[in-house]
Amino acid sequence: MSNIPADTxxxxxxxxxxxxxxxxxxxxxxxLRLIVKLAGETVLGVTPHIGFVHRGIEKMAEALTAQxxxxxxxxxxxxxxHMNNWAWAMAIEKAAGIEVPERAEYxxxxxxxxxxxxxxxxxxxxxxxxxGAFTPFLYGFRDRERVNDIFEKTCGVRLTMNYxxxxxVREDVDRDFEKDVREFTDYFEPMIDEYxxxxxxxxxxxxxxKGVGVLDPETAKQYGCTGPTLRAGGVDYDVxxxxxxxxxxxxxxxxxxxxxxxxxxxxxxxxxxxRQSLKIIRQALDQIPAEGPVRAKTPMNIKIPDGxxxxxVEAARGxxxxxxxxxxxxxxxxxxxxxxxxxxLSALPETVKGWRIADLVTIMSTFDLVMPDIDR
Amino acid sequence: xxxxxYRTDKLILDLTEWxxxxxxxxxxxxxxxxxxAAAVLSAFVGLLAMILIYIERKVAGHMQQRVGPMRVGxxxxxxxxxxxxxxxxxxxxxxxxxxxxxxxxxxxLVFASSFACLSFIPFSPGMTIVSFNVxxxxxLGIASVGVLGILAGGWASNNKxxxxxxxxxxxxxxxxxxxxTLALLAIVPFFGTLDFQEIVLSxxxxxxxxxxxxxxxxGFLIYTIASTAECNRTPFDIAEGESELTGGFHxxxxxxxxxxxxxxxxxxxxxxxxISATVFFGGWMPFHIEGLDTLNRxxxxxxxxxxxxxxxxxxxxxxxxxxxxxxxLRVDQLMHFEWKYLMPLSLINLALxxxxxxxxxxxxx
Amino acid sequence: MxxxxxxxxxxxxxxxxxxxxxxxxxxxxxxxxxxKLKEIFGADAAFAPESDPPRITIKPESLxxxxxxxxxxxxxxxxxxxxxxxxDEGKIQIVYAITNFNEADELTLTVDLDRxxxxxxxxxxxxxxxxxxxxxxxxxxxxxxxxxPDLRRILLDDNWEGYxxxxxxxxxxxxxxxxxx
Numbered sequence: 001m002s003n004i005p006a007d008t009x010x011x012x013x014x015x016x017x018x019x020x021x022x023x024x025x026x027x028x029x030x031x032l033r034l035i036v037k038l039a040g041e042t043v044l045g046v047t048p049h050i051g052f053v054h055r056g057i058e059k060m061a062e063a064l065t066a067q068x069x070x071x072x073x074x075x076x077x078x079x080x081x082h083m084n085n086w087a088w089a090m091a092i093e094k095a096a097g098i099e100v101p102e103r104a105e106y107x108x109x110x111x112x113x114x115x116x117x118x119x120x121x122x123x124x125x126x127x128x129x130x131x132g133a134f135t136p137f138l139y140g141f142r143d144r145e146r147v148n149d150i151f152e153k154t155c156g157v158r159l160t161m162n163y164x165x166x167x168x169v170r171e172d173v174d175r176d177f178e179k180d181v182r183e184f185t186d187y188f189e190p191m192i193d194e195y196x197x198x199x200x201x202x203x204x205x206x207x208x209x210k211g212v213g214v215l216d217p218e219t220a221k222q223y224g225c226t227g228p229t230l231r232a233g234g235v236d237y238d239v240x241x242x243x244x245x246x247x248x249x250x251x252x253x254x255x256x257x258x259x260x261x262x263x264x265x266x267x268x269x270x271x272x273x274x275r276q277s278l279k280i281i282r283q284a285l286d287q288i289p290a291e292g293p294v295r296a297k298t299p300m301n302i303k304i305p306d307g308x309x310x311x312x313v314e315a316a317r318g319x320x321x322x323x324x325x326x327x328x329x330x331x332x333x334x335x336x337x338x339x340x341x342x343x344x345l346s347a348l349p350e351t352v353k354g355w356r357i358a359d360l361v362t363i364m365s366t367f368d369l370v371m372p373d374i375d376r
Numbered sequence: 377x378x379x380x381x382y383r384t385d386k387l388i389l390d391l392t393e394w395x396x397x398x399x400x401x402x403x404x405x406x407x408x409x410x411x412x413a414a415a416v417l418s419a420f421v422g423l424l425a426m427i428l429i430y431i432e433r434k435v436a437g438h439m440q441q442r443v444g445p446m447r448v449g450x451x452x453x454x455x456x457x458x459x460x461x462x463x464x465x466x467x468x469x470x471x472x473x474x475x476x477x478x479x480x481x482x483x484x485l486v487f488a489s490s491f492a493c494l495s496f497i498p499f500s501p502g503m504t505i506v507s508f509n510v511x512x513x514x515x516l517g518i519a520s521v522g523v524l525g526i527l528a529g530g531w532a533s534n535n536k537x538x539x540x541x542x543x544x545x546x547x548x549x550x551x552x553x554x555x556x557t558l559a560l561l562a563i564v565p566f567f568g569t570l571d572f573q574e575i576v577l578s579x580x581x582x583x584x585x586x587x588x589x590x591x592x593x594x595g596f597l598i599y600t601i602a603s604t605a606e607c608n609r610t611p612f613d614i615a616e617g618e619s620e621l622t623g624g625f626h627x628x629x630x631x632x633x634x635x636x637x638x639x640x641x642x643x644x645x646x647x648x649x650x651i652s653a654t655v656f657f658g659g660w661m662p663f664h665i666e667g668l669d670t671l672n673r674x675x676x677x678x679x680x681x682x683x684x685x686x687x688x689x690x691x692x693x694x695x696x697x698x699x700x701x702x703x704x705l706r707v708d709q710l711m712h713f714e715w716k717y718l719m720p721l722s723l724i725n726l727a728l729x730x731x732x733x734x735x736x737x738x739x740x741x
Numbered sequence: 742m743x744x745x746x747x748x749x750x751x752x753x754x755x756x757x758x759x760x761x762x763x764x765x766x767x768x769x770x771x772x773x774x775x776x777k778l779k780e781i782f783g784a785d786a787a788f789a790p791e792s793d794p795p796r797i798t799i800k801p802e803s804l805x806x807x808x809x810x811x812x813x814x815x816x817x818x819x820x821x822x823x824x825x826x827x828x829d830e831g832k833i834q835i836v837y838a839i840t841n842f843n844e845a846d847e848l849t850l851t852v853d854l855d856r857x858x859x860x861x862x863x864x865x866x867x868x869x870x871x872x873x874x875x876x877x878x879x880x881x882x883x884x885x886x887x888x889x890p891d892l893r894r895i896l897l898d899d900n901w902e903g904y905x906x907x908x909x910x911x912x913x914x915x916x917x918x919x920x921x922x
Contacts, residue, residue, distance in 0.1 A: 017536070018536075019536045019537065019540075020536075025622055026618055026619050026622055027619040027620065041540075041707055041708070050895060050896065051895060051896035051897060051898075054896040054897065056905055058881075058906060059905055059906055059910075062908075128703065129619060130619045131619070131703040131704060132610055132611065132613065132617070132619060132702070132703045132704025133610075133701070133702060133703035133704075134436070134440070134700060135439060135440050135700050135701060137440075138440040138441060138442060139440070139441065142441055199703075202702070202703060204611055204702060204703045204704070204705055205703050207705075207706075207709055208703065208705075208706060208709075221817055221818065221842055222868065222869040222870065223869050223870050224818060224819055224820070224868065224869075224870030235842055237842045237843075242842075242843075242844070242845055243840075243845045243847070308794075308796055308836070308849060308851075310794050310820075310838055310847065310849065312820070319820070321820050321821055321838070323821060323823060323836065323838060325825050325836075333825060333827075334823070334824075334825040334826070334906075336821060336823040336836070338820060338821035338838075342873065342874075343870050343873070346869075346870060346872065346873045356706060356707065356708065357540070357620055357621075358614070358617070358620050358704070358706045358707065359706065360620075361619055361620050375896060376896075
């Protein structure tokens with residue numbers, strides 16, 4: 001059973017068959033609409049239509065102060081809420097020149113990495129379901145629940161945390177935080193091996209993913225793909241390494257990189273990323289100062305000076321960048337949110353060409369799209 | 377004298393005798409008998425589907441580290457009853473641009489073919505509704521009528537996803553039927569009959585899965601795979617493929633029409649497991665080892681009907697087990713698998729069986 | 742037996758994902774960046790004073806030439822492309838944040854356009870990711886990109902009226918206007 005895409009240059013000799021995938025479709029994971037041109041089962045072309053959950057967050061940002069905008073950043077990629085919060089906090093800190101206390105920096109790293117793990121757990125479960133295996137879904141959720149419990153204890157919220165704020169984090173962590181996180185890391189490490197046993201070794205999964213939907217590194221770079229989608233093709237690019245922020249330079253970890261660029265490589269990269277995140281969390285827990293302030297003193301309404309400020313973080317799906325244009329007032333002139341999914345999705349039509357409709361689902365799943373992030 | 381639990385053949389005979397006396401003619405007795413059978417079978421189908429759905433949900437739950445339905449009744453046993461009431465009470469919708477007649481006919485066709493298959497299953501000695509000499513062949517023929525219903529339903533829905541699902545289903549069932557039939561056919565020379573009751577009786581000395589040397593086991597494996605595909609069950613559920621086709625051929629169906637497809641699916645699981653149990657595992661025949669009479673008598677303590685349902689339950693569990701552990705195959709991989717691996721293998725199996733039979737290579741003979 | 746230690750932290754068994762151990766850059770590449778930019782833009786490149794990545798304002802006519810030169814000199818990653826509306830000054834500023842996948846270099850190009858008829862060349866053939874980003878700017882700011890392969894609205898409905906991210910956009914139905922002191 002070889003995985004070679006069909007030749008799409010041959011036009012079918014019957015009428016074109018278009019199907020409308022989404023916005024209500026089980027595997028578009030949100031409200032993505034794809035117009036799929038088919039020849040039998042083979043995908044000849046895909047046209048994505050986005051914007052179904054466009055809430056105009058960038059416009060809202062122009063009417064909100066720095067502090068007021070934090071909750072909205074949590075609602076972009078709701079699975080990387082901490083990272084998105086961090087990007088906004090970093091932009092504000094850059095603009096207003098705020099120093100972040102050391103303890104807060106460590107808490108930010110731990111929270112972000114936990115959030116990355118939780119995002120990949122969910123992705124792993126949903127990936128299994130997209131390929132027809134229902135069971136991994138519940139395994140993924142079982143472990144994600146533990147991360148959510150940790151978030152809930154400290155932030156009071158399980159999904160849209162709104163915890164990282166300008167000048168640090170909103171308040172100090174829960175008193176059991178360190179114990180909980182250590183327990184979780186010890187618990188979860190063997191669980192990744194269980195994930196491998198449950199799904200990775202399965203012959204059907206391998207047949208369905210190996211060689212399927214190859215996104216070669218040059219095309220990926222051209223489309224501005226980031227995160228596991230890019231790294232699966234062998235491009236060693238991670239904002240945490242290439243443009244370190246926070247205290248990431250102090251962390252000893254490796255970027256997960258594969259070479260093939262197919263769905264299997266994207267799968268493997270994400271599993272490896274979870275392992276690396278655990279490593280980072282352990283180091284951060286070892287290094288974190290036991291006491292100290294977690295939030296710098298900031299004025300209630302932060303004046304954003306005239307100028308352009310760029311902040312970039314590595315969210316679970318790739319690089320999340322935030323471009324802030326200030327005008328010396330408390331309301332920003334313009335906030336641009338560069339979401340990883342937006343660029344990743346733009347590479348999808350190229351990647352799925354020639355594959356079958358079932359592969360379209362696989363490829364879409366391994367791209368790991370979150371629509372509120374793309375539509376903003 | 378043994379009770380009727382053991383001697384169901386006697387029970388049926390006595391019943392027929394009594395009916396003939398009461399009605400005065402053999403034909404009337406047959407009509408009454410068939411009516412009773414139909415009524416019993418209808419009740420049985422409803423009960424069977426409910427139990428299977430409940431078991432499926434419990435199996436799924438425990439495989440997925442949860443407990444399954446727990447709220448309605450003790451351990452959720454009334455959950456499927458509640459679901460059935462809901463399905464019956466729901467409004468049955470027909471899409472505006474659908475071919476209404478065929479659209480409404482399709483679930484009936486699928487259901488009827490499954491229902492008809494049940495009448496050949498030997499539940500216990502003498503307990504077959506229709507027992508005739510080509511039962512096995514007939515059941516294979518009747519079972520494939522169901523695919524027409526699926527194709528018709530998918531086509532009449534006037535939905536592109538449904539058509540895709542129906543086409544997949546058609547291609548799949550027609551392909552895998554070959555392997556399933558060939559796998560059963562390989563065992564037929566050993567017992568030399570197509571009558572289910574006689575097939576069971578031929579396994580007095582041992583079940584065909586090990587009595588037919590190697591061929592039985594291989595045949596069983598091929599049949600299990602092919603029949604799972606015929607039932608449209610994971611890993612071969614590409615016809616529904618809910619993550620790809622949003623439900624496949626039954627995307628547009630709701631309420632009782634949907635329930636019919638659903639019901640047929642579960643009856644089909646039961647039927648393929650029952651055929652498998654009958655042909656390979658001796659049907660209602662208790663486990664016997666020749667020469668160990670004491671042990672055999674211990675096994676005989678259980679009534680044949682328990683043996684039958686016990687075997688079927690184990691096989692049904694295997695099918696459910698597949699569903700909750702395997703991902704789905706892609707459509708071309710599915711076809712490759714059938715035509716490049718399974719079909720040649722079942723042909724080889726058939727040839728081996730022919731050689732074994734002509735050379736008289738039986739075990740326990 | 743050699744003394745070589747097996748490579749640490751091999752990934753999932755049965756896969757050939759490799760884990761690269763790149764040295765961590767301790768500082769951003771800004772130090773080498775400025776001379777490099779001087780080479781591209783000439784010695785009199787005007788850096789805007791108050792910007793975190795170095796920002797250079799260029800003329801609309803020289804955009805394509807500059808972009809091509811940047812792309813050739815290794816800036817292979819268009820991080821984002823957006824616009825800023827300045828109604829008081831009557832201009833719309835297009836922002837290109839450009840970086841690359843290898844080093845930490847980053848810079849921003851800004852181009853000022855006339856607010857009433859904003860039009861500029863596309864860069865979607867230089868960085869393909871600009872395709873969707875330009876569509877977004879067209880959708881929300883009504884900036885026309887010349888030679889764009891497929892300039893359609895992307896986030897909003899095809900028959901949406903107005904361009905929401907312009908400062909003078911009024912939508913009393915969908916937009917909640919807040920006033921702050």
